[in-house]
Amino acid sequence: MEILNPGCELDLGWLNNVYVNLSAVKGSSFDLANSRPLKDEYRAAWLLKALTCIDLTTLGGDDTDSNVSRLCLTAFRPLPKDVLNALGFDYAENCPIHTAAVCVYPSKVECAVNTIWKFGQSCNIKVASVATGFPSGQMPLKTRLEEIRYAVEKGAAEIDIVIDRSLVLTGQWDVLYRELQQMKEACGPNALMKSILATGELDNLSNVYKASLVAMIAGSDFIKTSTGKEAINATIPFGIVMARAIKEYYEKTGYKVGLKPAGGIRTSKEALDWLVMIKEILGNSWLTPQLFRIGASGLLSDIKDNLQQYVASSNL
Numbered sequence: 001m002e003i004l005n006p007g008c009e010l011d012l013g014w015l016n017n018v019y020v021n022l023s024a025v026k027g028s029s030f031d032l033a034n035s036r037p038l039k040d041e042y043r044a045a046w047l048l049k050a051l052t053c054i055d056l057t058t059l060g061g062d063d064t065d066s067n068v069s070r071l072c073l074t075a076f077r078p079l080p081k082d083v084l085n086a087l088g089f090d091y092a093e094n095c096p097i098h099t100a101a102v103c104v105y106p107s108k109v110e111c112a113v114n115t116i117w118k119f120g121q122s123c124n125i126k127v128a129s130v131a132t133g134f135p136s137g138q139m140p141l142k143t144r145l146e147e148i149r150y151a152v153e154k155g156a157a158e159i160d161i162v163i164d165r166s167l168v169l170t171g172q173w174d175v176l177y178r179e180l181q182q183m184k185e186a187c188g189p190n191a192l193m194k195s196i197l198a199t200g201e202l203d204n205l206s207n208v209y210k211a212s213l214v215a216m217i218a219g220s221d222f223i224k225t226s227t228g229k230e231a232i233n234a235t236i237p238f239g240i241v242m243a244r245a246i247k248e249y250y251e252k253t254g255y256k257v258g259l260k261p262a263g264g265i266r267t268s269k270e271a272l273d274w275l276v277m278i279k280e281i282l283g284n285s286w287l288t289p290q291l292f293r294i295g296a297s298g299l300l301s302d303i304k305d306n307l308q309q310y311v312a313s314s315n316l
């Protein structure tokens with residue numbers, strides 16, 4: 001996987017100029033929520049796009065090797081053969097309709113890597129691992145870095161780190177920057193770093209924007225909304241703020257950083273709202289698994305149901 005963003009020097013002056021217009025963010029969210037529904041055939045195409053951007057996730061205290069293996073199989077074969085064929089795809093080993101990644105705890109990386117390896121060389125489903133004291137991030141830095149190295153050593157291609165929210169809440173941007181730089185270094189040259197901001201715990205949208213900038217300046221390849229364990233997880237207003245920060249970072253540095261909403265996304269309608277938001281703020285070039293992911297444990301079954309209904313009702 002190509003590393004997208006090398007990062008740059010932290011300029012605190014950049015952060016001091018951040019201003020988030022709350023009513024503009026609310027207005028954009030309202031417009032998105034009330035936009036005209038897509039025609040059925042476009043909707044099906046967009047749902048397939050959403051499916052290929054999913055990081056299919058299991059992060060339970062009761063995860064076992066067998067449910068992780070089943071998750072990998074679902075990631076590889078997310079739709080029944082008849083539905084795939086009706087939509088114009090072969091049920092072949094190199095079928096492009098699979099999720100972008102599976103996302104697991106570090107102790108389950110090895111199992112996921114071994115399972116996906118059995119699907120053949122052409123299978124490019126990534127194994128992502130959470131790390132750094134997920135979900136709270138409240139562990140000594142040394143052990144948080146060690147967790148990253150462990151997951152990379154076991155074969156994870158992507159590391160979903162969590163930031164220490166207290167550094168945002170107390171305005172310690174330089175400390176956050178240095179921690180994230182060390183995490184990026186621990187990811188090494190081949191694993192992507194996806195930084196979870198836990199936006200629902202950052203108090204306000206200016207902090208979300210500033211944390212997004214610091215995470216990107218420190219070299220994050222993706223910024224991710226939530227762990228799925230906060231009281232408030234992925235919401236469109238958070239997404240709008242993060243997407244605008246990504247756009248500003250791109251305009252200033254030329255580096256494209258991905259966005260990963262995660263936590264509580266369960267329905268096809270929610271997934272489509274995210275895709276439309278990304279298209280409007282960042283443009284079509286962001287609508288690929290290289291730059292957009294949806295972290296979700298329960299979304300895939302709703303997309304599958306919707307596509308099955310579409311195939312049945314269109315007599316395909």
Ligand SMILES: O=C[C@H](O)COP(=O)(O)O
Pocket residue numbers: 057059103226227228229262263264265295296297298299
């Ligand atoms: O990173 C992914 C999230 O933990 C998934 O959250 P979810 O179980 O609410 O879909």
